[in-house]
Amino acid sequence: MKEKDYLDIDFIDIITQPKINRRDFLKRFGGGIIVFFTIGDASTLIAQRERPGYPSDFNAYLRIGADGRVACLVGKIEMGQGVITSLAQELAEELDVSFDSVDMVMGDTDRCPWDMGTFGSLTTRSFGPYLRKAAAEARAVLMEMGAEYLKIPIEMLQVSNGVISHKKQSNKMISYAELTKGKIIERHLAREPIQKKPADFKIMGKAFFRSDSLEKVTGKAKFAGDIQLPGMLYAKILRPPAHDAQLKSINTEAAEEIEGVQVVRDGDLIAVLHPNPEVAEKALTKINAKFDIPELAVDDKSIFDHLLKVADSGEVVAEGGNLADGEKQAATMVEATYLNSYVAHSPMEPHTAVAHIDGGKITVWASTQAPFRVKSEIERELNFPSDKVRVITPFVGGGFGGKTRNQQAIEAARLAKLTGKPVQVAWTRKEEFFFDTFRPAAVVKIKSGLSDSGEIALWDYHVYFAGERGSQHFYNIAHHRTKSYGGWSGANSGAHPFRVGAWRAPANNTNTFARESHIDMLAEKSGLDPFTFRMKHLKEEKMKRVLKAAAEKFDKTFTKAPSGRGIGISCGIDADTYVSAIAEVEVDKKTGKVQVKRVVSAQDMGLVVNPQGATIQMEGCITMGLGYALSEEIHFKGGNILDTNFDTYELPRFSWLPKIETVLVDTDDEAPHGGGEPAIITMGAVIANAIYDAIGVRLFQLPMTPERIKEAMGQG
Numbered sequence: 001m002k003e004k005d006y007l008d009i010d011f012i013d014i015i016t017q018p019k020i021n022r023r024d025f026l027k028r029f030g031g032g033i034i035v036f037f038t039i040g041d042a043s044t045l046i047a048q049r050e051r052p053g054y055p056s057d058f059n060a061y062l063r064i065g066a067d068g069r070v071a072c073l074v075g076k077i078e079m080g081q082g083v084i085t086s087l088a089q090e091l092a093e094e095l096d097v098s099f100d101s102v103d104m105v106m107g108d109t110d111r112c113p114w115d116m117g118t119f120g121s122l123t124t125r126s127f128g129p130y131l132r133k134a135a136a137e138a139r140a141v142l143m144e145m146g147a148e149y150l151k152i153p154i155e156m157l158q159v160s161n162g163v164i165s166h167k168k169q170s171n172k173m174i175s176y177a178e179l180t181k182g183k184i185i186e187r188h189l190a191r192e193p194i195q196k197k198p199a200d201f202k203i204m205g206k207a208f209f210r211s212d213s214l215e216k217v218t219g220k221a222k223f224a225g226d227i228q229l230p231g232m233l234y235a236k237i238l239r240p241p242a243h244d245a246q247l248k249s250i251n252t253e254a255a256e257e258i259e260g261v262q263v264v265r266d267g268d269l270i271a272v273l274h275p276n277p278e279v280a281e282k283a284l285t286k287i288n289a290k291f292d293i294p295e296l297a298v299d300d301k302s303i304f305d306h307l308l309k310v311a312d313s314g315e316v317v318a319e320g321g322n323l324a325d326g327e328k329q330a331a332t333m334v335e336a337t338y339l340n341s342y343v344a345h346s347p348m349e350p351h352t353a354v355a356h357i358d359g360g361k362i363t364v365w366a367s368t369q370a371p372f373r374v375k376s377e378i379e380r381e382l383n384f385p386s387d388k389v390r391v392i393t394p395f396v397g398g399g400f401g402g403k404t405r406n407q408q409a410i411e412a413a414r415l416a417k418l419t420g421k422p423v424q425v426a427w428t429r430k431e432e433f434f435f436d437t438f439r440p441a442a443v444v445k446i447k448s449g450l451s452d453s454g455e456i457a458l459w460d461y462h463v464y465f466a467g468e469r470g471s472q473h474f475y476n477i478a479h480h481r482t483k484s485y486g487g488w489s490g491a492n493s494g495a496h497p498f499r500v501g502a503w504r505a506p507a508n509n510t511n512t513f514a515r516e517s518h519i520d521m522l523a524e525k526s527g528l529d530p531f532t533f534r535m536k537h538l539k540e541e542k543m544k545r546v547l548k549a550a551a552e553k554f555d556k557t558f559t560k561a562p563s564g565r566g567i568g569i570s571c572g573i574d575a576d577t578y579v580s581a582i583a584e585v586e587v588d589k590k591t592g593k594v595q596v597k598r599v600v601s602a603q604d605m606g607l608v609v610n611p612q613g614a615t616i617q618m619e620g621c622i623t624m625g626l627g628y629a630l631s632e633e634i635h636f637k638g639g640n641i642l643d644t645n646f647d648t649y650e651l652p653r654f655s656w657l658p659k660i661e662t663v664l665v666d667t668d669d670e671a672p673h674g675g676g677e678p679a680i681i682t683m684g685a686v687i688a689n690a691i692y693d694a695i696g697v698r699l700f701q702l703p704m705t706p707e708r709i710k711e712a713m714g715q716g
Helices: 012-016 022-029 042-048 083-095 123-150 176-180 213-218 277-285 303-310 323-329 371-382 407-419 429-435 508-526 530-537 541-554 611-630 678-695 706-712
Strands: 032-038 059-064 070-074 102-106 157-160 163-166 173-175 233-237 246-251 262-266 269-274 288-292 315-320 332-340 352-358 361-366 389-392 423-426 442-450 456-464 480-485 567-574 577-587 594-604 659-664
Touching: 059 123, 070 083, 070 123, 083 102, 083 123, 123 157, 123 163, 123 173, 123 176, 163 176, 173 176, 233 277, 233 407, 262 407, 269 277, 269 407, 303 442, 323 442, 323 456, 323 480, 332 508, 352 407, 361 371, 361 407, 371 389, 371 407, 407 423, 442 508, 456 508, 508 530, 508 567, 508 678, 530 541, 530 567, 541 567, 541 577, 541 594, 541 659, 567 678, 577 678, 594 611, 594 678, 611 659, 611 678
Parallel strands: 070 102, 233 423, 361 389, 456 480, 594 659
Antiparallel strands: 032 059, 059 070, 157 163, 163 173, 233 269, 246 288, 262 269, 315 480, 332 442, 352 361, 352 423, 442 456, 567 577, 577 594
16 A cells, blocks of 8 residues: 555544535645545435444545545555455546556545444445546546646547547647646536446456555555554553453552563553563463452353343344235245354454554554544543544454454553553453454244245244344245344343354344255255255346356256255345355264365356455355354353363364355446455355255254264264
């Protein structure tokens, strides 16, 4: 990510003072061309949010510098999903500049316009269209300026790589840089800017390697933990042994005897600090603290009964027909209960932050998905005015929804204020497991029925504490109802013994696992293979097309399960993207171990901005999905987390990886949809269905560990 001197502009007043006039804005901004644009209609954006409170308006700012380089200041962050590349492609395409001339500046609350955060596969589908619109307007404004400068009718001009020229007399030209050099230009179009059509794309829709690749593979990329400041102290914080444990007594004398150690106590925050992190860690072990630990109410085995007991009356999220009529029409009934355990985010980079107060202003470098949320939290916690708080988000080493919570940044900020020195708080892996918000444990109950002719006559679906995302089916079912009880945010008091939250495609992994496992059970009862049964019942041609694309790539015949071949199918919808997966597995009946041999995933995500990036995202989803399907779960007793590192919490390994094949279904006539999460939602069910096809054993709980498989086979 390149940075130029002209990007070192203080945007904080522009962001926090909505009444600033245009003249003052231009004086603060400096030279170049500025294009103002608004990011969409508030009602649309609110509808995309899963909770209220989204501001009614915000601005993003695009700048074309005097040197011809283009800067786009975006409140989004880059955590491995590749938007640092795809957003630059969109800007370069509509502006008609080279991709290499675009500098993305992301996640800096002093430079960038307000943003709600980076999650939900929303960046490309919600921010991207407005970025394109702004770039198209900038291009049109520059064309008008070029026509005036060259004294040539605008219809006789063309532009390429930031150079405007006469269509027939190529020696008559002027560059964007020459037009903007040393000037302040404010101009708006009297008409709606015209955006390019896919047939005219030169940059969008083409495969681009990630623009941050070189920095990351060479180690030059900066993460929050790489920030080193003069006089910086490393903080190690006293943590309770269990959630909701209360401190009874504490003695810090032994820690304070270590040379250079500073012990800070501020209410609930007790920390030791030292210029050497190892010394700080040693000092922490010297603190003698005693806690009152709550009684163990639930554990990882009793949690599901607990969730059903504390569930509220639920909410109907979809329905049609009449369940009583459906039950009368059903000749064959199929009922089942599906479970999934708590799952950790487990990013490579733990939550980390560095805070520094200088001249009454605090700057925090934070590993976060929501820098503006961090900014607001620090304002409240430290009682600092808005213009005295700046949050900078360097590269983020994975988030998956877990880094929307920012406890480490608040801790660093508080300690920087208390000590008067720069402070780094970097969670250990144990802290990461303890304080991470987990994907919630959840229960799904389905009662269904088939008519004499093999049609799905009844679908009664109840999901507890996963959330409703992905719970609505997409099959032809005359009589159906879907109810959701609680959600992934853990809003129901007392439902969970610790905090839960969004985990990549929240709720949809659970719901797709349950729905698609159940569809396979109905297929078997009907006497059809899983592919034919789905094609018979799917409502939308788009999903049929995606499933066909996966099947054609898989290139094998489908037979009624269990066939002994180990082939499974799963379909789903997430972030407006339709996805289908087909997997082939091998199961060792003696050990219960599953080896996924091959996965084909096809998805229709509308217009694909960067096919290379989309493919990488699908491959990442499939790899990560192996974990929640086969091994990842949090064991606990009450508020005591028993898995604190990767010796017991098992992530997918290289040896687990199947042959992965991806298909991007071409639909350039649609707007881009989300691509960061869809492929992961199918992994639980596709593996469960493949296991059943291989050995005739149905697994109803995630993860499908060797122990659970052996138990299901009667060997446990």
